[in-house]
Amino acid sequence: MKSLLRLIGISLVAAALLPACAAPKKTTPAPRPPYSQRADVQAWVAEAAQRRGMSAHWVAHQLAQARFLPQVPRLMTPAPKATSTAPDWAGYRNRFVEPIRIRAGVQFWNRHADTLARAETTYGVPASIIVGIIGVETIYGQHMGNLRVLDTLSTLAFDFPQAHPRAAQRQAYFQGELEQFLATAWREGTDPGQPLGSYAGATGLGQFMPSSQEQWAVDFDGDGHIDLMNSVADAIGSVAHYFQAHGWVSGLPVAYLPVFDAGTLDLPTLLAPDIRPSFTPEAMAALGVTPQDGQQHPGLLALIELKNGSNPPSYIVGTQNFYTITRYNWSSYYALAVYELGQAVAAAREGRTALPVTPRTAPAGPTP
Template sequence: MTPLLRLLATSVLTAALLPACAAPKKTDAPQRPPLSQRADVQNWVADTAQRNNLDAQWLQAQLAQARFLPQVPRLMTPAPKTTSTAPDWASYRNRFIEPIRIRAGVQFWNEHADTLARAEATYGVPASIIVGIIGVETIYGRHMGNLRVLDTLSTLAFDFPQAHPRAAQRQAYFQGELAQFLSTAWAQGSDPTLPLGSYAGAAGLGQFMPTSQEKWAVDFDGDGQIDLFNSAADAIGSVAHYFQAHGWISGLPVVYLPAFDPEKLDLATLLVPDILPSFTPEQMSALGAHPEEGMGHPGLLALIELKNGRNPPSYVVGTQNFYTITRYNWSSYYALAVYELGEAVAAARQGTSSVPIQPRTP
């Protein structure tokens, strides 16, 4: 659980323990009507039952058990941008490339070395990347979330914060995730009130959303079922399969470092595609960002900008494999942290220290 969720959970518990005679705090917030009384929910139930061949009464019964989580919309609402919240790569990196996570990563890798090697051989994804993902997501299963997935997904599906700049799109997304979550429970005959996950509805060691689990999770331990909570093998294989399906190229580097030519540098053009690889090494070099060790790179590249708070931004050059990591989480900071954590754990297993990437500033 994140510190914020832990604080919220403590606050809820404290409020629940107040004496019954305590005067309730006045609030102007409208009461949320039961889902069964909402026309939008009933329309969703009818449509989902028809589309997914589910029993509408069963869907109603599951949603009747869903609890609205007021903290979830707050966590999904973007914070106002201030100087103190400006993106800072160094601060972000330090959250993940740190001793506790590295030691846990070494233990996880040692315990599952054969499975990681098999996943790498099967899907072409390095063990270090798989270890990096599971480490960043849950510290190897230590923090998988303690909110009921049914509650988080129903809250986001029907009460997504309208202050969000893409509220309609995101609400539609979570309605699809809720439909898949309940469809999977129906097909498996499982209780949808039991799984726990994050405030966004992701669950398991690798924090898969329901549609990702349906499409890319695999039974990698061969026991006849997929268990992303208790089977490290299933989690490892599923992460590797996800990356293979999203364009991972075996043997391709993840990043290069750029050398800048101030006279040629055209950052405006280089940054238009964002993290999508769009330039050949020759094109990038002609625009003033020379990928030092990547001139022989066989594919396209992207110049990745990393904000540094009040300091000037710095840059790395991302390959298709860097872009593939962002398919797991649309963030260049996330992708670089996953890569660096995996490298740090690999080095620690060998009794050495990895050399941190030093993004370049023009």
């Protein structure tokens, strides 16, 4: 306090003699009206209720219970470029492929080995991929989120941060997710104020959004009800079904290491399709990259670039299955972390050490 008063030129004695009226008045922000009392929300309620065959009164009642969460828009707002850090694959990997998740993954796999094997047989998705997803998403159910889904989705549906570069598109997306969330609760007769999830409204061991749950979640334990938070079997089966529905090819590798030909390397052409598989092995080789051990690969491939902070980027060759993992989270870093975590857990169960995928840097060549 002394240093502060000295800085503003007021001694402690003088400060004590200041009249009370000189003290700044504390102002409290006006309370936010319940969502159900906002004109924009009322219009949305009428339209959503009509589309889904819900009672408009019931929908309005639910939104009257929803609370604005100020931290949620902040978490959705991209960091300013001046303060954002360059992507770094090694740093990203170390957050997820680490001892705590590997040990928890071994316990999870051992405990649910029969269910994982049944999901692999049913949907063709390896147990290691399912284990990798659930480990990256929630550390096998340890961190599924503690925010009410009704609050997060209402906040994002009606108070999405306008500073976001795709604010209108994202707000429309979350309005759709809120509508689906309420429609599911209406149909099943459940209380939408009960489920907890992430700051984006995802729930359960696999962090499904409401629309994903509606389309791809399955009752894998056969109890007549889908419960992604409390039924591990439902979560495992739903993750596997999601991958099958998004193009997983049973028996296909996830990625290959690239072998570069500096004389013919054409990175701009190879990277133009981004992570979508677009090149046959022969076409990729003609552009200066041969997939190691993948010259006879039966499908299309993509060259995946991974940034390494201030160091040169490195690369792997992704298959259709690598691309399918990115349909769960649209990030090549995420997909490779899921794959590596699953491999590390599988190796730990067998008492061996998994060799990490080591993306390779490109040599200097004629690429402009």
